[in-house]
Amino acid sequence: MPLHRLTHLSRYLPFLKWFLEYRSQHLIGDLMAGVIVAIMLVPQGMAYALLAGLPPQIGLYASIMPLILYALLGTSRTLAVGPVAIVSLLVATGVGQLAQPNTSEYLTLAMMLALLVGILQMLMGVVRLGFLVNFLSHAVISGFTSAAAIIIGFSQLKHLFGLQLPKTESFPELLQEIWQHLPQRNSITLILGLTSLVVLLVFNHQLQPLLKKLGMPQNLILPLTRGGPLLLVLVNTVLVWRLQLHEVAQVKIIGEIRAGLPPLTLPTFDLKSWQALMPTAVAISLVGFMESISVAKSLASKRRQKIDANQELIGLGAANLSAAFTGGYPVTGGLSRTMVNFSAGANTGLASIITALLIALTVLFFTPLFYFLPQAVLAAIIIVAVLNLIDFTSLQRMWQYNRADAASLLITFGAVLGLGIEAGILVGVLASLCLYLWRTSHPHLAVVGRIEGSEHFRNVLRNPVKTYPHVLAIRVDESLYFANIKALEDYVLHAVSHISDLQHLVLICSAINFIDASALETLEALFADLNSAGVRVYLAEVKGPVMDQLEKTDFVEKLGRERIFLSTHQAMLALGCN
């Protein structure tokens, strides 16, 4: 096949790019990263499946084919796909409304959800709707993520304390139930859980600097520090088994895990369930894509690689479809595992394929090892993972930088905790859009005057400038559209009604990037009215694209071409203000 055909093909099969250029020096990094991510993924996959209300092996199943599919079709070479905390929470709340956890109906619905997410993401990729995710602002994402992390953390407290809670519908209800059931806690479970928590925190935060200080080589430090969860799993499993804690102290354990490769599953096509799952599927499609693309982009730019948002949707969609057909549940690119994959030296998608093969070996041969694993340890793994998602820094920075952004963060945070995940995101998105519209509907307008002896004109309120009684020069610091044109009109009319000997009005348009039809009509009417009130209007510094637009109408003829000046200085000179 000639090269240009291959290049063309690689748009649809992005792995061809790295596959055809694969070099031997890539292998060591890919192998290393593949192994380390697998070590992280075994306990995380099981833990997130439990969080989603599913048997632990489902998390492992969702860590095989989806990784391979994404490696073939995704554009990021380092993204680590698989079960993640927030998508698991969305699954738990979405499917939890329709069925009881740990029933076969629940399992069927979770796979159906993966199918729907796969279809949605594929469709969005094909019709190029990737831009939709742009409407999730940092503030909304941060507020949502923090709130979701808190909900996830508290949802794991029951495992940590060994409590038997009834199903809860909302976060406030969950808090109440935990509080009421606290006296029935299982102390041995709590001790195992808290110890795990402390060990994990030490592994995450203390071990790396310590090992570095001890002079251990970097390519040993990473597997050791990232192996923390797997180590905990093994130690606790052995402990429970030797002391028979599940019998002696009623410590809840994972129990039997079905061994063998994931079965081929055929999701059922049930219109009513599809409709019921649709809002959750939309939320997972967007939130999952958003989490994935942001980390993929950031890492790709560090190596001057390119991420194609719409091809990413196709890659993630394919991953979710494969999850639906191999007994899995919705997946996406995870933030922390991707970072580990990248720093462990992953060069290409081969790293993910290696991870997938290792997980496949695990489900084939090692699942009996997890029989005695206490649930509290998985809960501790989840809690430590989501602790990193709680984001106070953004709030603090936004509060300092811009109160409106901080407000939409807090609104989203409160709405997710108070109204639930999906309603919360929706409220957040609407709030951030309203705040943006509010901002642009209150344009910054400045009366300017000449800095004496220069051609510069500046805000009269900020600078000592020279003004002229019969001429008013106003700089408009916003594109003009229907929601803000009235503010300009009011400002001008107020000025005109207060300056009795005003004859000329100069509008400085240097910051106007477009004028919509409403604004244009209002301007025309305003200029005509001002004209009959004896005030002549002039424009200065109209941008090229705006002028192109205006030329399509008779605006320029009506105003008079001689009244449009290239610079404010020229306009003022023409009006005798020098």
Place this chain on the structure above:
Amino acid sequence: MPLHRLTHLSRYLPFLKWFLEYRSQHLIGDLMAGVIVAIMLVPQGMAYALLAGLPPQIGLYASIMPLILYALLGTSRTLAVGPVAIVSLLVATGVGQLAQPNTSEYLTLAMMLALLVGILQMLMGVVRLGFLVNFLSHAVISGFTSAAAIIIGFSQLKHLFGLQLPKTESFPELLQEIWQHLPQRNSITLILGLTSLVVLLVFNHQLQPLLKKLGMPQNLILPLTRGGPLLLVLVNTVLVWRLQLHEVAQVKIIGEIRAGLPPLTLPTFDLKSWQALMPTAVAISLVGFMESISVAKSLASKRRQKIDANQELIGLGAANLSAAFTGGYPVTGGLSRTMVNFSAGANTGLASIITALLIALTVLFFTPLFYFLPQAVLAAIIIVAVLNLIDFTSLQRMWQYNRADAASLLITFGAVLGLGIEAGILVGVLASLCLYLWRTSHPHLAVVGRIEGSEHFRNVLRNPVKTYPHVLAIRVDESLYFANIKALEDYVLHAVSHISDLQHLVLICSAINFIDASALETLEALFADLNSAGVRVYLAEVKGPVMDQLEKTDFVEKLGRERIFLSTHQAMLALGCN
């Protein structure tokens, strides 16, 4: 009372301004305008009441106290308040869903609606929500008005043809019913109606130029041309009476109108009805205010007077409250009557008070005269009035100027006809906001180069300019916020991944009016990633207010203050590009 106390008071009682300065030369204009508007208002008031599904005298009642209240509390000196076509249509659709027209229940609900509108407008004025109306774009207003005019016009065809139609729920249904009942038309009614239509069109469009040509003085032309409807009413009434057409040919007549001043009415407080009426009340409050304020502003600016949007809401709210307590129905400032009031020479609110007194005299003494008035004549008056509201020009202009605006006009137009008035407005507003967001989320970005031998940098695609292989200068033509920052990021990353020997990136910020927190975070991450990829970032022409914002964070320190240049020229010189 000292003068400054009065000035202060006149903020709340705007009539004090003209009352205290009243001069004798104002009187002739006010008197003339008051009489002419009354001549228009008598038939229009009755006609619009019929359109709203109410007895004709309700339209007259709504033309007394509301006019006086607005004259005292409104800030426009020439606005002619009273029943208008579109608000009447909104009343008909809103109240029509809850009761049968011409029942006492219907009447009660209409007054309740006036009360609700009054309360809403007052509240909006007090908490300064007048800006809400800014979110109705010209495109939405034009599409809505045209569609409403068409609905009104077709709703009057049954009177024009003398048809008995069943109640219809939607515009398509109305069309269908008219079509089906057309064979049952009353020919005499149709003749009266069509003749009236033609006479009115002649009065509106032919008579004024003709009389002018004949040399008639202007202050006689206006009462003559504007007296057309009243003349028609009188001629047709006499005709029906003399020929007994209501008996002979079953021509539908107005019948008995209750004589005497409007009764004092107490709207009932019924929570369920209030809730049911609320969407209509919100629509009337906003649409009525919008119609009113746009004409008020335009006329005030011609005389260098000032309109205060929030005080206008209070004035209109008070007018509606008074309508609720004097047997009326919702009112607002009407476009055509206000224009007539203005051109007839109205100087102050006294003109409206004179109109109100004349209407009061009419209901006291002259209602028996309208007994034989055929409904077809009122229908003709309505049809001619709304014909002027159908606005093809805006569509044509917008299509030429900006397809997005034309699209939101057409969407609103179609939605109002297809989905109904209130849903249609809502769809239109959302569509126009989405189109705005779409536009700002796709910022114009231009790679610029030096116009040789100058300090000017222009778009490389539009101008023959000099560029430098290791430096990329990008001009950003939009404020940066969450919905468009990804577009900039993609653009930059694409450029960086395609120019292999790129070392420096200059962002020209002259058109950036603000940067929100999301955009700032993305920029920071982008700059850091570019840095690790060996590309250094510089900013040029950052605006004062934007710089002030950035100074609140550590952005400037992180970037390096020496990397921010006042002009693009300075930045390029520093990078060795001259």
